Amino acid sequence: xxxxxxxxxxxxxxxxxxxxxxxxxxxxxxxxxxxxLVSGLSAIGPETNAVWVCAALGxxxxxxxxxxxxxxxxEADTGGQRVRMLDIDPEVFAAAYNGIANSVLWFVHHxxxxxxxxxxxxAEFRRQWAAYExxxxxxxxxxxxxxxxxxxxxxxxxxxxxxxRMLRRLRPDLRIGHFSHTPWAPAEYFRLLPDDIAAELLTxxxxxxxxxxxxxxxxxxxxxxxxxxxxxxxxxxxxxxVHGLGADADFLRERSHRPDVAERMAALRAEIGxxxxxxxxxxxxxxxxxxxxxLLAYRQLLDEHPEWREKVxxxxxxxxxxxxxxxxxxxxxxxxxxxxxxxxxxxxxxWIPVVLHVKDDxxxxxxxxxxxxxxxVNPIRDGMNLVAKEVPVVSDEGCxxxxxxxxxxxxxxxxxxxTVNPYDITGTAETLHTALTMPAEERAERSKxxxxxxxxxxxxxxxxxQLHALDDQSx
Ligand code: F6P
Numbered sequence: 001x002x003x004x005x006x007x008x009x010x011x012x013x014x015x016x017x018x019x020x021x022x023x024x025x026x027x028x029x030x031x032x033x034x035x036x037l038v039s040g041l042s043a044i045g046p047e048t049n050a051v052w053v054c055a056a057l058g059x060x061x062x063x064x065x066x067x068x069x070x071x072x073x074x075e076a077d078t079g080g081q082r083v084r085m086l087d088i089d090p091e092v093f094a095a096a097y098n099g100i101a102n103s104v105l106w107f108v109h110h111x112x113x114x115x116x117x118x119x120x121x122x123a124e125f126r127r128q129w130a131a132y133e134x135x136x137x138x139x140x141x142x143x144x145x146x147x148x149x150x151x152x153x154x155x156x157x158x159x160x161x162x163x164x165r166m167l168r169r170l171r172p173d174l175r176i177g178h179f180s181h182t183p184w185a186p187a188e189y190f191r192l193l194p195d196d197i198a199a200e201l202l203t204x205x206x207x208x209x210x211x212x213x214x215x216x217x218x219x220x221x222x223x224x225x226x227x228x229x230x231x232x233x234x235x236x237x238x239x240x241x242v243h244g245l246g247a248d249a250d251f252l253r254e255r256s257h258r259p260d261v262a263e264r265m266a267a268l269r270a271e272i273g274x275x276x277x278x279x280x281x282x283x284x285x286x287x288x289x290x291x292x293x294x295l296l297a298y299r300q301l302l303d304e305h306p307e308w309r310e311k312v313x314x315x316x317x318x319x320x321x322x323x324x325x326x327x328x329x330x331x332x333x334x335x336x337x338x339x340x341x342x343x344x345x346x347x348x349x350x351w352i353p354v355v356l357h358v359k360d361d362x363x364x365x366x367x368x369x370x371x372x373x374x375x376x377v378n379p380i381r382d383g384m385n386l387v388a389k390e391v392p393v394v395s396d397e398g399c400x401x402x403x404x405x406x407x408x409x410x411x412x413x414x415x416x417x418x419t420v421n422p423y424d425i426t427g428t429a430e431t432l433h434t435a436l437t438m439p440a441e442e443r444a445e446r447s448k449x450x451x452x453x454x455x456x457x458x459x460x461x462x463x464x465x466q467l468h469a470l471d472d473q474s475x
Contacts, residue, residue, distance in 0.1 A: 005072070005082070006148035007051040009467065011041055012139050012163065013156035014097065016054025016085055018078045020064040028064055030077035036245050036386075037156065040463025041081065051082045051146045053139060055093060062087050084146060088138050095131030097159065098324050104128075104193075105158040105201075109182045110288040110381045111189055121194050129197065133162060136204070140166035147174055152470050154463075155208065157181050162200065165207025175470045178208040179243070182383045183408065184221040187228040198229045206234070210470055212241035214384045215408040241475060243465055244412055246457035247389040256366040256394045264367035268315065271355045272371070277312045277436055280372035280399075282365045282387050284321040285332045285358070290378045290404070290422050291318050292331075295338045295354065297378075297428035302346050302353065305433050310351045312436060314342075314376075315368050319360040332358065369394035373443075374435040375401050377409070378422045384408040388417070389454030398447030400435035402428070412453050416446040 017038045021029045032038075037052075044050060051072070056062045064073060065087040073083045088096075104125070107113055119125075140163045143153055152175045155163050164178050184190075190198060202225060205211050213219040219242050226234040255261070272278060279298065283289040298314045318335050322328045339356040346353045357364065369375075375391035388409040391399055403410055403417035410419065418435055420428045438446075469475040 005049070005051055005146050007049050007082070007146050008148055008151050009044060009048055009050040010053060010143055010147055010151060010153040011037060011050070011156065012053045012143055012153065012160055013037060014055050014101070014159040015057065016052060016083055017041075017081055018073065018083060019057060020060035020077075022060045022063060028060060028067070030064070032077075032079055036459040036462060038081075039248055039251070039459040043460035043463055044467070046080070049082075049148070051084055053084050053086065053142050053146065055097075055135075055139075056085050056087045057093075057097075061085060062090075084142060086138050086142055088135055092131045092134050094324075095128040096135035098322075099125075099128035100132040101159045102322055102325060105161070106182065106288075108190060108193060109158065109185050111185060112287050112380070113192070115192075119192060121197075136160060136162035137166055139163045140170055143167050143174075144170040147171060149173055150175065152467055153177070154179060154466060154470075162204035163207075165204045168207040176208040177210045177212060177466055177470050178205045179212045179466065180205075180218065180222070180383070181214065181245075182218075183381050183406075184213060184218040184225070186221055187224045190221075190225045191228065195229070198225070202226055202229055202234075206238045208238055210239045210241055210466075211235070212243050212466060212469070214242070214244055215411045216242050217411065218383065218408065239469075239473075239475065241466070241469055243462050243469075244408070244457045245384055245386070245459065245462045246412075247386055247393055247454050248458050249393050249451070249455035252366075252390055252393050256370055258363070260363040261366045261370070264361070264364040265370060268355070268364070268367050268371060271352065272313045272315065273351060276310075276351075277308075277373045278315050278368075278371050279312060279374040279376050279432060279436070280315045280368045280391065281376040281378075282317040282368060282391075283319070285318040285328065285335060286321055286379075287327065287331050288380050288382060289318075290380050291316065291335045292338055293422065293425055293428070294376050294378050295335070295342060297425045297432060298354070299338075299342050299346075300425055300429035301432045302342075304429060308433075308436065309346060309353075310348060313352065314354045315371070316354060317357045317361075317365055317368060320358065366394060370396045372399040373397070374432065375399045376432070377407060378402065378404045378420055378428060379407050380404075380422050382407040382409070388413060389450075392447045392450035392454055395447060397440070398444035400438045400443050400446065401450055402431050402435050409454070412456070413450055416449045416453070 385407040401417040
């Protein structure tokens with residue numbers, strides 16, 4: 001197979017670094033995203049020929065791909081990055097992304113099923129699985145076309161579990177890494193999947209030279225699944241690695257002191273009221289984030305420690321995610337319902353107990369981080385959770401971190417955080433009380449150590465370490 005652009009380094013992910021919106025006049029507006037991969041990839045410098053392969057997610061993206069005639073997107077749109085976006089048939093894409101990636105693989109790795117009635121692996125599931133295979137094949141083909149001889153290819157996440165093996169078959173010369181940003185399910189849970197599907201997922205990833213995870217716990221779970229499904233000697237030829245992803249301290253400190261953040265701090269202060277303590281949480285509204293139990297714990301705090309009434313505000317930002325899925329829409333509605341219930345039961349003329357915002361606003365998130373006395377991060381299960389790492393860096397006075405033991409971040413931050421079992425509402429309520437009453441000096445000291453731990457592995461290092469590890473046979 002011939003190479004179109006002879007790239008030396010390739011990244012593949014479902015969501016790319018840019019998305020497009022179509023204006024009323026039909027014009028396309030590019031919107032650049034952030035995140036670990038974007039800053040990681042920029043660390044390799046312009047002298048390296050790098051290409052990012054991603055999927056078109058909506059109509060705007062598809063129009064942009066047509067305009068690029070199947071080639072690279074204009075660099076003016078991507079901030080200089082070379083991006084090839086794949087216009088995969090919308091039905092195939094929807095079945096692969098919503099059907100398999102988000103409704104099956106995400107549920108398995110985050111252990112979200114209500115097992116008396118789900119999952120159901122029937123003919124419809126098999127149809128969606130065929131689409132997932134086609135979607136992965138489209139990526140493997142594009143990567144094979146773009147990669148120069150012996151290039152390094154870093155394939156991201158559960159959307160692309162089959163692509164490493166498919167690519168290996170097309171291009172045996174390439175060095176291939178796969179990285180999982182999610183937790184990995186324990187073997188007994190992973191084996192809810194039909195045996196052939198479980199095996200296909202594992203052997204798909206094992207097509208890579210190296211499979212990497214955010215924590216040792218997720219890496220070990222993957223190895224256990226390989227033993228349980230494929231046999232004791234597996235993985236044989238694939239190295240297993242761990243690369244924790246941390247927050248970007250320089251970026252956060254600079255960005256959180258810009259005027260738009262100051263403006264939002266003023267608005268938030270007005271909503272919170274003078275002299276009150278804050279319990280802050282910021283999440284995409286994922287089923288795994290456990291926002292509802294966080295609200296229930298806050299309600300219990302107000303019941304059992306009435307001294308906090310009118311003295312504390314729960315600032316909860318729950319931003320939209322995967323709204324094509326009914327279960328996500330229902331979860332968002334439940335978050336709103338419980339927040340309203342608390343406000344009408346406990347609120348007083350000058351005090352709103354829960355300040356909830358559901359419209360994404362990064363500057364407002366940073367404003368909330370700066371005002372945080374307590375950060376609440378209580379996911380059911382989470383690959384890492386960067387919010388846990390970001391709030392201690394940004395909070396003006398230092399914050400106490402209430403952290404789920406099921407978040408990957410707990411491996412690095414557990415010592416100075418206050419640990420909770422995410423299902424235990426009584427325990428979480430008591431821990432919120434402990435966090436709120438922590439002496440200011442202790443809180444500031446802990447917050448400093450949390451910020452240091454949370455920024456020890458910035459995105460650039462995370463990315464470069466993986467790249468170097470691909471060449472190093474011992475890691
Ligand atoms: O946060 C974990 C993660 O798997 C990221 O790696 C990935 O970008 C995201 O979730 C996928 O979410 P979405 O469906 O919104 O693209």
